[in-house]
Amino acid sequence: RQSVQVPAVVGAALRVPLATGGHIEYANLDHAASAPCLRGVQDAVDELLPWYASVHRGAGFASQVSTKVYERARDVLRKFVGARSRDAVVFTRNTTDSLNLLARSLPKGTSVVLFDTEHHAALLPWKGPWIRRIQTPASAADAVVALDNALVSAPAGPRLVVVTGASNVTGELWPVDELAAVARKHGARVALDAAQLAPHRAVDIKAWDVDYVVLSGHKLYAPFGAGALVGRADWLQAADPYLVGGGATKQVVNYGDHLGVAWSAVPERHEAGSPNVVGVHALAAACEVLSANWSDIEAHEISLLRRLREGLRSVPGLSELSLFDGPRVGVVSFTVEGHDAGLIAAALSAEYGIGVRDGAFCAHIATRRLLAKCGSTEQQALRASLGLGSTAEHVDRLVDALRTLVTVGPALTYRLADGRWVP
Numbered sequence: 001r002q003s004v005q006v007p008a009v010v011g012a013a014l015r016v017p018l019a020t021g022g023h024i025e026y027a028n029l030d031h032a033a034s035a036p037c038l039r040g041v042q043d044a045v046d047e048l049l050p051w052y053a054s055v056h057r058g059a060g061f062a063s064q065v066s067t068k069v070y071e072r073a074r075d076v077l078r079k080f081v082g083a084r085s086r087d088a089v090v091f092t093r094n095t096t097d098s099l100n101l102l103a104r105s106l107p108k109g110t111s112v113v114l115f116d117t118e119h120h121a122a123l124l125p126w127k128g129p130w131i132r133r134i135q136t137p138a139s140a141a142d143a144v145v146a147l148d149n150a151l152v153s154a155p156a157g158p159r160l161v162v163v164t165g166a167s168n169v170t171g172e173l174w175p176v177d178e179l180a181a182v183a184r185k186h187g188a189r190v191a192l193d194a195a196q197l198a199p200h201r202a203v204d205i206k207a208w209d210v211d212y213v214v215l216s217g218h219k220l221y222a223p224f225g226a227g228a229l230v231g232r233a234d235w236l237q238a239a240d241p242y243l244v245g246g247g248a249t250k251q252v253v254n255y256g257d258h259l260g261v262a263w264s265a266v267p268e269r270h271e272a273g274s275p276n277v278v279g280v281h282a283l284a285a286a287c288e289v290l291s292a293n294w295s296d297i298e299a300h301e302i303s304l305l306r307r308l309r310e311g312l313r314s315v316p317g318l319s320e321l322s323l324f325d326g327p328r329v330g331v332v333s334f335t336v337e338g339h340d341a342g343l344i345a346a347a348l349s350a351e352y353g354i355g356v357r358d359g360a361f362c363a364h365i366a367t368r369r370l371l372a373k374c375g376s377t378e379q380q381a382l383r384a385s386l387g388l389g390s391t392a393e394h395v396d397r398l399v400d401a402l403r404t405l406v407t408v409g410p411a412l413t414y415r416l417a418d419g420r421w422v423p
């Protein structure tokens with residue numbers, strides 16, 4: 001039972017059909033993939049929809065409104081992550097887009113250090129002569145030492161350390177401030193992937209001494225299509241535009257055999273094309289709602305997470321995946337030896353109206369390693385992730401359903417179609 005009042009989400013009591021007949025309230029336990037829209041976000045979007053128009057370039061009233069809304073959102077994002085006044089806010093599509101933009105903006109020869117259990121969005125974009133992917137050690141304290149050792153051997157020149165605030169596989173919190181302190185000692189900048197952290201905990205890049213933070217609106221209870229890169233402007237300013245086109249240019253001149261182009265300054269430099277004003281407004285509205293409710297949000301999540309983990313311990317053969325066995329946000333991945341994760345996920349949906357994620361969560365190295373660590377021979381895991389739409393009933397339903405599925409089995413027969421189990 002909830003003793004705290006958390007912000008309401010849209011579609012909190014959606015009813016979904018069961019393959020066994022009838023309907024049931026949907027138990028969305030997949031917030032880590034995408035979170036439902038907050039009511040406050042829906043209201044903010046409703047208000048803007050009649051007014052949205054092209055930003056910056058239009059002189060009409062609606063354009064002025066949209067430009068104000070769009071620029072105001074930068075200030076909201078700046079506050080949301082605890083940015084310094086020197087930090088730029090570049091709006092992107094999502095975390096993946098933000099990290100790719102940062103990767104493309106690194107000065108030539110930048111050394112990059114990261115842990116190999118990262119989400120693919122943080123693992124893959126980096127290019128350059130020296131990239132060190134540290135095998136994630138068994139404790140957070142060892143991770144700090146491992147980073148220190150890796151940076152000792154990094155070549156002279158610009159350096160970047162990429163860290164994640166909270167793992168999308170285990171929900172575990174990384175020691176961001178300690179890792180940042182080590183990075184600083186070696187003259188490295190730090191980019192924080194806050195895709196999973198920002199929906200659950202206040203981010204403070206100034207206090208943690210981090211240079212860049214990236215996040216996605218759709219994990220923060222806003223709809224898809226808007227994300228942000230917040231951080232130091234100098235590398236972004238020195239880099240070629242991420243996309244070229246209108247908005248990224250101050251002036252274009254035809255010299256006959258070539259075009260002379262003066263690129264805009266950051267942030268417009270990396271925001272070519274008509275921007276997603278509605279998405280950015282929704283993202284900012286979500287940030288404002290979350291910022292005003294952190295203590296209730298955390299209390300709600302902590303109590304449900306305790307209930308979930310205790311419940312999962314009662315399921316025969318279930319092992320929870322863990323990097324460090326450390327504190328975590330409301331994300332838990334697990335495996336049940338001898339049970340196909342995809343089949344369990346399909347049965348949870350078809351027979352119980354529960355949405356979880358199965359697979360390797362776009363973090364193949366992490367998921368495989370953690371499965372092996374708990375002695376599993378499975379290649380895929382299940383993930384239940386909590387959010388503002390979660391209730392104790394959803395958690396209890398999941399635990400009861402898992403117990404039935406692994407002891408008695410599914411009520412229906414399933415077959416594989418295009419790699420997915422269907423009843």
Ligand code: PMP
Nearest residue numbers: 094095096119121168195196216
């Ligand atoms: N990093 C982490 C930790 C994530 O959980 C995700 C999304 N699963 C991403 C990056 C990528 O986010 P997006 O798909 O919104 O670009």
